[in-house]
Amino acid sequence: xxxxxxxxxxxxxxxxxxxxxxxxxxxxxxxxxxxxxxxxxxxxxxxxxxxxxxxxxxxxxxxxxxxxxxxxxxxxxxxxxxxxxxxxxxxxxxxxxxxxxxxxxxxxxxxxxxxxxxxxxxxxxxxxxxxxxxxxxxxxxxxxxxxxxxxxxxxxxxxxxxxxxxxxxxxxxxxxxxxxxxxxxxxxxxxxxxxxxxxxxxxxxxxxxxxxxxxxxxxxxxxxxxxxxxxxxxxxxxxxxxxxxxxxxxxxxxxxxxxxxxxxxxxxxxxxxxxxxxxxxxxxxxxxxxxxxxxxxxxxxxxxxxxxxxxxxxxxxxxxxxxxxxxxxxxxxxxxxxxxxxxxxxxxxxxxxxxxxxxxxxxxxxxxxxxxxxxxxxxxxxxxxxxxxxxxxxxxxxxxxxxxxxxxxxxxxxxxxxxxxxxxxxxx
Ligand SMILES: Cc1ncc(COP(=O)(O)O)c(C=O)c1O
Numbered sequence: 001x002x003x004x005x006x007x008x009x010x011x012x013x014x015x016x017x018x019x020x021x022x023x024x025x026x027x028x029x030x031x032x033x034x035x036x037x038x039x040x041x042x043x044x045x046x047x048x049x050x051x052x053x054x055x056x057x058x059x060x061x062x063x064x065x066x067x068x069x070x071x072x073x074x075x076x077x078x079x080x081x082x083x084x085x086x087x088x089x090x091x092x093x094x095x096x097x098x099x100x101x102x103x104x105x106x107x108x109x110x111x112x113x114x115x116x117x118x119x120x121x122x123x124x125x126x127x128x129x130x131x132x133x134x135x136x137x138x139x140x141x142x143x144x145x146x147x148x149x150x151x152x153x154x155x156x157x158x159x160x161x162x163x164x165x166x167x168x169x170x171x172x173x174x175x176x177x178x179x180x181x182x183x184x185x186x187x188x189x190x191x192x193x194x195x196x197x198x199x200x201x202x203x204x205x206x207x208x209x210x211x212x213x214x215x216x217x218x219x220x221x222x223x224x225x226x227x228x229x230x231x232x233x234x235x236x237x238x239x240x241x242x243x244x245x246x247x248x249x250x251x252x253x254x255x256x257x258x259x260x261x262x263x264x265x266x267x268x269x270x271x272x273x274x275x276x277x278x279x280x281x282x283x284x285x286x287x288x289x290x291x292x293x294x295x296x297x298x299x300x301x302x303x304x305x306x307x308x309x310x311x312x313x314x315x316x317x318x319x320x321x322x323x324x325x326x327x328x329x330x331x332x333x334x335x336x337x338x339x340x341x342x343x344x345x346x347x348x349x350x351x352x353x354x355x356x357x358x359x360x361x362x363x364x365x366x367x368x369x370x371x372x373x374x375x376x377x378x379x380x381x382x383x384x385x386x387x388x389x390x391x392x393x394x395x396x397x398x399x400x401x402x403x404x405x406x407x408x409x410x411x412x413x414x415x416x417x418x419x420x421x422x423x424x425x426x427x428x
Contacts, residue, residue, distance in 0.1 A: 055369040057384045066090060068405045070381055077376060078409050080339075080399045081383040085356060086247050086328045087404030088278035088318045098279075101313035109306050113140075114295075117306025125316045126283070129271070132319060133254060134263055135285035139294060142307050144243050144272030144282030145171040149178055150298030151239065151270060151284050152210065156181035160206040163197055165189065167218065169241060172210050178299070181205075189215075191226035198234035207236040213245035213256030217385055217398060219336075219357030221249065224256055228265045239268040247276025248333070248355055252326040273315035276322065281307040281315055328403040332356050335401035335410055342414040347427045356401040359385070360417070361394060362426065368395035371420060378416040 050056035063071040067090045070079040088094050101121060109117040122140050129138035141147040152175030156162045160181040164172055167188040176183035184201075187193040194209065201207050209231050211222045222240070231238045242255040250258030253276065257266045268290065273281040284294065295301065307315075322328065336356030343350050349361040362368040365386045372384040375397070386395035401410065421427035 050369070055366075055373055057369050057372050068402050068409060072376070072381065075379070077379050077381045078405075078413055079381050080401070080413050081381045082400065082402070083244070083275035084278065084402055085244075085276045085332045085400070086253075086278070086318070086322060087402040088276070088321060088328075091278065091318070091321060093321060094278050094314050094317045097313040097317035098310040101309040105309035107310070108308050111305055112302055113306045114302045119309060119312070121309055121312045121316065122307065125312050125319075128316060128319055129283050130285055132323065133269055133285045135269065137288040137291050138283050138285040139291045139301070140307055140312070141282040141284070141298075141301055142304055143280060144241075144270065144274060145174070146300035146304060147270050147272070147282035147284055148172050148175040148210075148241065150175075150300035151268065151294055152176055152208070153178035153180075153299060154294050154297035155179075155290075156183075156208055159204065160208060161201055163194065163201075163207050163209045163236065165211045165222070167215050168210060168212050169216055169243065172212075172241060175210075189220065189223050191223055191230050194227060195230045195233075198230065198236055201234075207234065208239060209236050210239045211241070213240045213242040213259075214248060214355050214357065216244050216357065217389065217396065218351050218359055219244075219353035219355045219400075220351070221245075221259065221354050222256060224260045224262055224265075228262060237267045238265075239270060240266045241270040243270070243272040243275060243282075244355070244357060246271045247322055247329060249329075253322055253329040273311065273318070276318070277315045278318040279311045279314035281311050331403035332401055335403065335405050335407075338407065338410050339399065339401055339413065342410070343417060346414070346418050346421060348417065348421060351396075358399045358401075359396040360399060361396050363393055363395060365393070365395045367424065368397065371424060372397055374420055374423075375416055378420065380413050380416045 047056060060072060063074065067084060067087045068079055070077055105119060111117040126138040126140050130136065141150060148171035152162060152172065156179035158180045162176045162179060162181060162183045164176065164183060164185055165188055166185050184197050186197045198207055211227060213222055228238065240256055245255040247253040249256065255269065257263050268284055268286040270284050271282065273279040284291065333356065336358065340350055340353055340358045343358065343360060351359050351361065353359060362371050368384050368386055372382060375382055383398040384395065385398050390396060418427065
C-alpha cells in the first residue's frame with residue numbers, strides 16, 4: 001500500500017478490477033482441487049487484486065499504537081478501530097506490571113496450564129476475575145478464542161446440543177465444530193425463536209445456549225432478560241460471551257448480567273483480556289465443579305502453552321485499575337454515545353448499536369474499502385467489515401471509542417465522516 005493518499009473512485013475500481021466484484025467474493029473454491037490440494041490457492045485472486053488497486057485494508061502494519069492515536073504509513077491518525085475500550089494498553093502501571101513479570105518469570109512458560117504453565121500469577125488473576133464477577137471461580141486460557149473452543153467442546157457431547165445466536169462470534173461456532181454434539185442456530189437476538197428451537201429439542205438432549213453479551217460487530221446488547229426466561233423454562237444452561245461487555249457495560253464494567261441486574265442467572269461467563277483489559281488471554285467464570293471439568297477435558301487449555309506471565313500481569317493490573325477507576329466505564333459509554341448520536345444525526349445508519357462499538361453501514365464492498373481508505377487519509381483509522389462477516393452489500397465500517405478519547409477527537413472523527421459521507425452521496 002502506498003504511503004501517500006490517492007483518491008480511489010469505486011466505479012473505476014470495479015471496472016479496472018472485475019475480480020473485486022461481488023462474484024469474486026462469492027467464488028466457491030470447493031471442489032477445484034482435483035489431486036492438487038493447492039489448486040484452489042491459485043484461484044484466490046481477490047487479495048492480490050485489492051493490493052494492486054491500493055485498497056487492500058487488512059494486515060496493514062502500524063508504526064505505533066499509542067491508544068487513542070496511532071501512526072500508520074508515517075502519519076498520525078485517530079485510532080477509532082481498536083478494542084482498547086478503557087485505554088489501558090499505555091497505562092504506566094499496566095506496562096510496569098508486564099515488565100516486572102518478564103523480569104521475574106521470563107518470557108514464556110513453554111508449556112500448558114496442566115503441566116508446567118501455571119504460576120501464582122495465573123491463580124491470582126483467576127481469583128480477581130471471580131471476585132470481580134461474583135462467580136465461584138474462574139479459569140484462565142491463552143486467548144478468548146481458545147476459551148470458547150475449550151469450554152463448548154468439553155461440555156457439548158453427543159447427548160447435548162449447542163444453541164447459538166446467528167450473530168455469535170466465530171470462536172463460538174468453532175467451539176461447536178470441535179464439539180461432538182449438534183449445533184442449532186436461532187435468529188439474532190430473538191428470544192421467541194430461541195424458544196421455538198429449544199422446544200424442538202427432545203428430553204434426552206441437554207441444551208447449552210451460547211450468546212454474545214455485546215455483539216462484536218453490531219455493538220448491540222443481548223436481550224438477556226428474555227433469553228434467561230426462555231432458558232429457565234426449557235431447563236437450558238446459558239453461556240454468555242462478554243468479550244466486548246467487560247469494562248464496557250454493567251456496574252463498574254461487570255458485563256451483561258450486571259447491566260440488566262441479572263447477576264447470578266448466567267451459568268458461565270466467558271471473557272477476554274484482549275479488549276478492555278489491555279492484554280491477551282481469555283477466561284471462563286462460573287461454578288468451580290464445572291471449571292474443574294473444563295480443566296481436564298478442555299483440549300484448547302490442555303494442549304496449548306499457557307498465557308505468558310507478562311500478559312497475565314498486564315491483565316491483572318488492568319483489572320485492578322478498572323476496579324479502582326470505574327469512571328473509565330462511564331467515560332467510554334459517554335464517548336460512544338457522542339459518536340453514535342453524531343453519526344445518527346448526520347443520517348448514517350448505525351444499526352442497533354447501544355455501546356461504544358458503532359457500525360456505520362456503507363453498503364457496497366468496494367465503496368466501503370474506498371471510504372475506509374479516504375477516511376484513513378483524512379486521519380481516522382476504522383475497520384472495514386464485509387462479506388462473509390456481513391451480508392453481501394451490507395458492508396460496514398466498524399468504529400469503536402475509548403475512555404481516553406477526547407471530545408475534540410470524537411468531533412474530529414464526526415467531521416471527517418460528514419465530509420466523506422457528503423462526497424460519496426451517503427449524506428444529504
Ligand atoms: C465475542 C468474542 N469472543 C471471543 C473473542 C476472541 O477473543 P481473543 O481475541 O481473546 O481470542 C472475540 C475477539 O474478537 C470476540 O469478539
